Amino acid sequence: MSELSEILSLLEAERDRYVLEVVDLERRLSLVRKQITTLEALISGYALEEQMYQPQRRLSDSSSSTAVLLNSQDEIVNSQHEIEEDDIEEDEIEEDSQTASQLVDSTAPAEKEPDISDIPKLTIARKPGTLPLLEEFQDYSIQNAILILMRRRPELHFHVDAIVRDLYGDRLTSSQFKTAKTNVSKMLSTGVQMGLWYRVFRALGVYTLHYEKGVTTKSIGK
Numbered sequence: 216m217s218e219l220s221e222i223l224s225l226l227e228a229e230r231d232r233y234v235l236e237v238v239d240l241e242r243r244l245s246l247v248r249k250q251i252t253t254l255e256a257l258i259s260g261y262a263l264e265e266q267m268y269q270p271q272r273r274l275s276d277s278s279s280s281t282a283v284l285l286n287s288q289d290e291i292v293n294s295q296h297e298i299e300e301d302d303i304e305e306d307e308i309e310e311d312s313q314t315a316s317q318l319v320d321s322t323a324p325a326e327k328e329p330d331i332s333d334i335p336k337l338t339i340a341r342k343p344g345t346l347p348l349l350e351e352f353q354d355y356s357i358q359n360a361i362l363i364l365m366r367r368r369p370e371l372h373f374h375v376d377a378i379v380r381d382l383y384g385d386r387l388t389s390s391q392f393k394t395a396k397t398n399v400s401k402m403l404s405t406g407v408q409m410g411l412w413y414r415v416f417r418a419l420g421v422y423t424l425h426y427e428k429g430v431t432t433k434s435i436g437k
Contacts, residue, residue: 329366334359346394348382357382358402358411365412365424375400375420407432
């Protein structure tokens with residue numbers, strides 16, 4: 216009997232060992248799947264970004280796009296060294312929501328540079344220490360700078376990382392890039408809620424100017 220008990224114990228120990236291996240394999244498989252999903256999103260984003268810089272860029276008129284008349288005091292961005300995610304761009308988001316109904320139709324014909332005369336500029340300087348946009352966007356709020364960028368290439372899908380580089384340049388440090396991406400992501404989410412642009416399905420962090428049935432989030436009635 217003692218011999219049978221010993222064999223039973225050995226078999227149970229062997230079973231437990233395999234159970235632990237299965238658990239470990241399932242954990243590793245879950246991690247691999249998450250990595251694949253992340254990589255697919257990055258590949259999609261960078262592939263879309265590459266399209267932006269093709270020599271033949273398709274441009275169309277911006278007759279269906281609208282601009283939000285933002286008050287210059289909306290531009291409040293925390294210092295690049297100390298950012299609390301819940302506090303970033305609070306004043307700008309609140310004021311953007313209040314003025315979302317003040318829309319101006321753009322009827323300019325297709326041209327190399329779209330008409331952005333209906334997009335207001337800032338009238339006050341940004342706070343010292345604020346991460347600066349590229350020179351061509353420095354007179355605009357982050358949200359309006361994104362709108363200008365999308366109007367220039369209305370048929371493209373924009374990944375958030377590409378938008379950050381287009382607005383701030385490609386010489387950002389890791390910390391600066393993180394700060395800029397946080398600010399831009401906030402403004403992209405707010406813009407979707409206001410109907411300025413749309414989030415693309417099945418592509419993490421990708422947005423486009425025009426509504427596309429089955430491709431983007433639902434159109435918001437103006």
